[in-house]
Amino acid sequence: MLNYLSNISEKLLLKFSTVFATKNQSAMKTRQLTIPMFPLNLALLPGETTKLYIFEERYRQLVDDCLDNDASFGIPFMERGKVHRFGCEVKINRILKTYENGGMDILVEGTNLFRMLEFSEVLRPKLYGAGLVEYMNINQKVQLNNLQDATVNYFSTVQNKIIDYDTVSRLNIFSVASALQLTNTEKFKLISSPNQQMCLLNMLNFILHIINAEYRLKDRYIDN
Numbered sequence: 001m002l003n004y005l006s007n008i009s010e011k012l013l014l015k016f017s018t019v020f021a022t023k024n025q026s027a028m029k030t031r032q033l034t035i036p037m038f039p040l041n042l043a044l045l046p047g048e049t050t051k052l053y054i055f056e057e058r059y060r061q062l063v064d065d066c067l068d069n070d071a072s073f074g075i076p077f078m079e080r081g082k083v084h085r086f087g088c089e090v091k092i093n094r095i096l097k098t099y100e101n102g103g104m105d106i107l108v109e110g111t112n113l114f115r116m117l118e119f120s121e122v123l124r125p126k127l128y129g130a131g132l133v134e135y136m137n138i139n140q141k142v143q144l145n146n147l148q149d150a151t152v153n154y155f156s157t158v159q160n161k162i163i164d165y166d167t168v169s170r171l172n173i174f175s176v177a178s179a180l181q182l183t184n185t186e187k188f189k190l191i192s193s194p195n196q197q198m199c200l201l202n203m204l205n206f207i208l209h210i211i212n213a214e215y216r217l218k219d220r221y222i223d224n
Helices: 002-016 057-069 145-155 167-171 173-178 184-192 196-223
Strands: 032-035 051-055 075-077 082-098 104-120 128-137
Touching: 032 057, 032 104, 051 057, 057 082, 057 104, 075 104, 075 128, 075 184, 082 184, 128 145, 145 167, 145 196, 184 196
Parallel strands: 032 075
Antiparallel strands: 032 128, 051 104, 075 082, 082 104, 104 128
């Protein structure tokens, strides 16, 4: 077992050593890449932003390395101490605040989604870990007819926005998902689903069901 883990670490280290060096080259667009990893109970869809407080020494080192090399890092979804295989790649937009204890607040933005093929929790000589990832298709259009119907219904019912089917057919499924204000667990469920179109449809239908039930209760209360 130790030899197996050692072989994984050596293989990852070999690939990881080229990540920062090829940051601005076309290699960054390849389907598979080894990137630094920061497991968290967090899921960001492409384009979404959030603030992270960085205080552990290993992740301060990760942030410093990414800033020095204009590099991204991965956030594999972690739940109850378990690191899952799916997650998001993020870039650091800026440092918001630094603290006397060495900690910092950073603003990160989701740029990609991935399935992790290999993971090393600590990749020496670095203090943090890294993983070999396979990038997912983040440009899926809303294709299912039922999903298009539900999307039109959601925007008109919940957000009071009129949107036509031609526009919906050009929408990215993750941009639609971002409008739903999903929890981290729900976003992870979507990212890791083998059928993301159907998963998003089920989420939309559930939300619409809840909204319609609230409307019915409200109408009943007014009638009484």
